[in-house]
Amino acid sequence: MVQADGHSQYLLRRLHTLAGVIPVGLFLLEHLFTNSMATNGAAAFNSAAATIEGIPFLHFIEFFFIFVPLIYHGVYGLYVAFTSGYNSGQFHWWRNVMFILQRITGIITFVFIVFHLWTTRFSGKAPTFEMVHQLVSNPAYFWFMIIGTVAATFHFSNGLWSFSIHWGITVGQRAQRVMSYVTMILFIVLAGVGVDALIAFTHAAS
Amino acid sequence: MTEVATQQGQSTTGQTESNGQQKFVHLKIQRQDGPETAAYMQDFAIPYTPGMNVISCLMEIRSNPVDENGRPVTPVIWEMNCLEEVCGICTMNINGKPRQACTALVDKLEQPIEIKPMRTFPVIRDLMVDRGRMFEALKRVKAWIPIDGTYNLGSGPRMAEKDRQWAYELSRCFTCGACVEACPNVNDRTSFIGPFALSQARLFNEHPTGKMNREDRLDALMGEGGIHECGNAQNCVEVCPKGIPLTTSIAAMNRQVTYHAMGAWLKR
Ligand code: SF4
Numbered sequence: 001m002v003q004a005d006g007h008s009q010y011l012l013r014r015l016h017t018l019a020g021v022i023p024v025g026l027f028l029l030e031h032l033f034t035n036s037m038a039t040n041g042a043a044a045f046n047s048a049a050a051t052i053e054g055i056p057f058l059h060f061i062e063f064f065f066i067f068v069p070l071i072y073h074g075v076y077g078l079y080v081a082f083t084s085g086y087n088s089g090q091f092h093w094w095r096n097v098m099f100i101l102q103r104i105t106g107i108i109t110f111v112f113i114v115f116h117l118w119t120t121r122f123s124g125k126a127p128t129f130e131m132v133h134q135l136v137s138n139p140a141y142f143w144f145m146i147i148g149t150v151a152a153t154f155h156f157s158n159g160l161w162s163f164s165i166h167w168g169i170t171v172g173q174r175a176q177r178v179m180s181y182v183t184m185i186l187f188i189v190l191a192g193v194g195v196d197a198l199i200a201f202t203h204a205a206s
Numbered sequence: 207m208t209e210v211a212t213q214q215g216q217s218t219t220g221q222t223e224s225n226g227q228q229k230f231v232h233l234k235i236q237r238q239d240g241p242e243t244a245a246y247m248q249d250f251a252i253p254y255t256p257g258m259n260v261i262s263c264l265m266e267i268r269s270n271p272v273d274e275n276g277r278p279v280t281p282v283i284w285e286m287n288c289l290e291e292v293c294g295i296c297t298m299n300i301n302g303k304p305r306q307a308c309t310a311l312v313d314k315l316e317q318p319i320e321i322k323p324m325r326t327f328p329v330i331r332d333l334m335v336d337r338g339r340m341f342e343a344l345k346r347v348k349a350w351i352p353i354d355g356t357y358n359l360g361s362g363p364r365m366a367e368k369d370r371q372w373a374y375e376l377s378r379c380f381t382c383g384a385c386v387e388a389c390p391n392v393n394d395r396t397s398f399i400g401p402f403a404l405s406q407a408r409l410f411n412e413h414p415t416g417k418m419n420r421e422d423r424l425d426a427l428m429g430e431g432g433i434h435e436c437g438n439a440q441n442c443v444e445v446c447p448k449g450i451p452l453t454t455s456i457a458a459m460n461r462q463v464t465y466h467a468m469g470a471w472l473k474r
């Protein structure tokens with residue numbers, strides 16, 4: 001495939017973990033940051049959205065730095081989830097449970113992002129506070145967003161832990177343990193930021 | 207040892223309770239008559255003897271092959287050799303965990319004791335499995351030090367004592383297969399060679415003479431079924447009877463392979 005010397009699987013796997021952090025993970029952070037502007041009111045969010053709209057070559061950047069890596073990470077991730085085994089029934093150690101949660105949240109996030117893009121980015125409506133407010137006024141949509149946000153932030157944070165091992169950054173047992181604390185705190189913070197923004201969107205613009 | 211006191215005055219063939227009743231050990235064993243035939247469960251009740259382990263239970267069945275209801279059955283087939291957790295050949299699933307039967311003490315196990323062959327390896331018969339894939343994996347990662355030649359190469363470089371100490375821990379792997387069995391990513395949808403092989407590649411890459419072939423091993427780890435198949439479920443390190451730091455070995459090899467992959471590409 002990519003290379004004739006049988007290293008293609010290795011490359012595809014490492015590209016998958018890399019794409020998950022850079023740029024997809026970075027985009028997630030940016031997106032959560034922009035969303036939390038909503039906690040400062042509709043005007044703050046709308047001006048943040050307008051700033052992004054003003055980025056030059058926006059469509060180019062969006063396509064090559066968000067959509068392509070996102071689709072690759074998502075589709076290849078489904079393949080990874082499919083080829084993994086699931087034996088937490090027999091071995092219920094913490095890391096084995098996290099291994100399974102990583103795959104479950106990945107699938108939830110995949111479905112969530114497809115639907116999320118469909119109802120916002122590709123809905124043909126302008127990305128305003130009012131548009132999001134309309135969407136999250138529906139309780140089913142709101143809870144779907146909550147689940148998706150929690151799943152995505154978990155998948156990102158726990159993915160960082162795994163990424164650090166895949167790239168040989170955290171090698172020793174202690175380093176890996178510290179990293180697991182750090183990433184779980186990160187998960188709580190990011191999930192909090194995301195949920196907080198969603199709640200802010202439920203309040204009508206004044 | 208609480209048994210020591212009760213052992214006195216007891217016959218060696220069976221332990222009786224204070225009321226004179228014979229105590230029994232209950233076993234549920236997964237049987238399979240041949241590689242292609244279906245597996246089935248069989249229950250056994252064998253006379254209890256103090257200090258019994260799973261091997262001695264199986265020996266008891268072999269000397270009197272009857273099931274729980276006294277019906278004659280074929281004796282259970284299993285493999286053993288060292289009987290002291292050194293050869294690794296008696297590994298099987300005992301109460302759901304892969305471990306060595308020779309060091310699985312009946313007194314420490316919940317009954318009925320459920321015994322199954324490892325699922326990862328092809329069953330030859332009953333509890334006897336073919337672990338040939340582990341040997342293939344070791345060959346794939348070149349887990350040896352090539353020093354054969356037509357003349358004496360002399361002594362090799364010395365190894366630093368501080369490295370020897372942790373490398374010794376890795377060298378204690380006896381290819382038992384417990385880590386391969388517990389790994390969720392060793393299954394029929396992947397070709398993962400298994401955690402132990404990654405750790406062995408690290409061992410030989412650290413050896414001063416083995417280092418001379420480190421690129422070959424790193425290439426193998428990037429190849430089919432290599433290190434990228436690891437998903438960090440970290441069950442391996444939990445089940446390893448030798449306490450080998452498999453997850454550290456895997457991360458260390460990830461680091462070596464990352465550098466190797468980038469370096470190889472930039473040198474091209
Ligand atoms: S690493 Fe441990 S569990 Fe795996 S084969 Fe070696 S001794 Fe057995």
Ligand code: FES
Pocket residue numbers: 285286287288289290291292293294295296297306307308309
């Ligand atoms: S017989 Fe050798 S490890 Fe059990």
